[in-house]
Amino acid sequence: MPDRKAARAVPSETPLVPRDADFEARCRASFARQGFMTLIGAEMISLSPGHCAIAIAAKPELCQQRGFLHGGVTAAIADSAAGYAAYTLMPAGSTPLTVEFKINLLAPAVGERFVAIGKVVRSGRTLSVVEVEVTAQAGNSVKPIARSLGTLMCIENTSDGPAPQGASG
Amino acid sequence: MPDRKAARAVPSETPLVPRDADFEARCRASFARQGFMTLIGAEMISLSPGHCAIAIAAKPELCQQRGFLHGGVTAAIADSAAGYAAYTLMPAGSTPLTVEFKINLLAPAVGERFVAIGKVVRSGRTLSVVEVEVTAQAGNSVKPIARSLGTLMCIENTSDGPAPQGASG
């Protein structure tokens, strides 16, 4: 039946082809410059076209008042995973900008390690849409703790390095 | 004209009356337990029924690759400002939970100091809706850098202190 077919229709995934063969070195160098990811001990544990995974270990100084991972930390690794998933597909000489994101916290963030996996849903010339799943891992258990959906912008012909008027200056 | 009137109609602000006379001590003690707010040097600089302001100073270790404040840090102070704005109106013996939030980053986060001001838009028995504005301050300039809108849940009869199975051990 057409209705059944329509209800099951799965859009064919558009292959995500990087416009910059050197995307991996560029993304990893950019991530290494994120002072905040260093502060929280985040690692980029996987990177491929349209995909990025970032992990952190549980630490008391990353928690909120009850001892769960602070929602802001969950949002931060989700934001970086989204940003670099999108940046893999951006051209050389560009820099990514988070326009906005929305995050649902699905369960208390309790575990030994937290992993945010970003996946590009749409990659346009100017805007990209990325969804992220964050999981809490402990032993062999993997539990989803957050889901986000956000928009990034590609700023072309702009350095991804420190801006002259940077806050750190 | 009715149309003109309707177009300008401003809903009368419902007065936000705390259900717990001791809300301030409870909120400040809870904030003091947020290890992550301590890590980034966040201060609760204002608290009143339905309102909370949290500030941080610019530091390289809070930045992203270009030297702007990391979007995750902006989201984190917005999340805490929203949480405590809502928590001021929750009863004694409860704990707040962020269900979700959405944040728009309006401008590069450059400045000496960043302030997130949370304001309760709706305070229900179970759910609260809070909007937050984050500004970057430098000298006398105050520039909006982010706006968020989120949902919090009140968990009654639950300790706001460390959970037995907390990530912090």
Place this chain on the structure above:
Amino acid sequence: MPDRKAARAVPSETPLVPRDADFEARCRASFARQGFMTLIGAEMISLSPGHCAIAIAAKPELCQQRGFLHGGVTAAIADSAAGYAAYTLMPAGSTPLTVEFKINLLAPAVGERFVAIGKVVRSGRTLSVVEVEVTAQAGNSVKPIARSLGTLMCIENTSDGPAPQGASG
């Protein structure tokens, strides 16, 4: 390597078991009472535990100024698909309430038919989180045009029928 493993870790899908054996009749009867879904010619073309698909045919009166499907119509079928996907898992005697949702419009909504497929991401006693994909279909092509992520609340012991003070009364 553990990192590789973590980066690929896919959380085991929790089986979605309806708490009301009669969920399908209840959901379809509720959908049939949505005057607005009737107005736009929406059909519920698929329903199973934690899943719902709603379809509409393209019509000029559902469009915006350029002849694309109005974003509000895309949001409306996404909202109903999310609501009924969540409602399949709610107990008898309850009614669903949309707390909030966020939607990204991925591409111009052009096609013969539009299908919103809602899938429950988290089903809690009070709150459910649902993601929705909306596609535009024309001939054999199926193109994603929107993605949404939202939160629904289960109101127990409350009629899902017309409220005494309902706007329609």
Place this chain on the structure above:
Amino acid sequence: MPDRKAARAVPSETPLVPRDADFEARCRASFARQGFMTLIGAEMISLSPGHCAIAIAAKPELCQQRGFLHGGVTAAIADSAAGYAAYTLMPAGSTPLTVEFKINLLAPAVGERFVAIGKVVRSGRTLSVVEVEVTAQAGNSVKPIARSLGTLMCIENTSDGPAPQGASG
């Protein structure tokens, strides 16, 4: 005290100056082409630079299963109010595109009339951010029922009229 000052700091509103003196005629003509706004009986009741109000009267065919205004209709008038608030500030020869929006439904949408008021929070060359408040009005009462926050894109040198391959064709 600096802290008190910072906590109260209100950013000076940037004056919203239209780039097209003829913005009002352009926006009203565009709104008049939205077949869907006509279908639901929506009126643009106020328009000024960075601001737009859209109203509808309560009707059973705009409701959900309980007789409240359907969340999709609330989202639709919020989307159009946001779009035209942003479009007032866009140049001649451009067309607005909704990138994404997030909406919180604050209270059951019950009333005689519903008004969505969009206000531009940020107006950039490419992206605008708009917040919307939707109220339910009955007699002299005005009750907030929804709040949204969204992002729009300005597409320059593109007709705001029917696209050749429009869904309505």
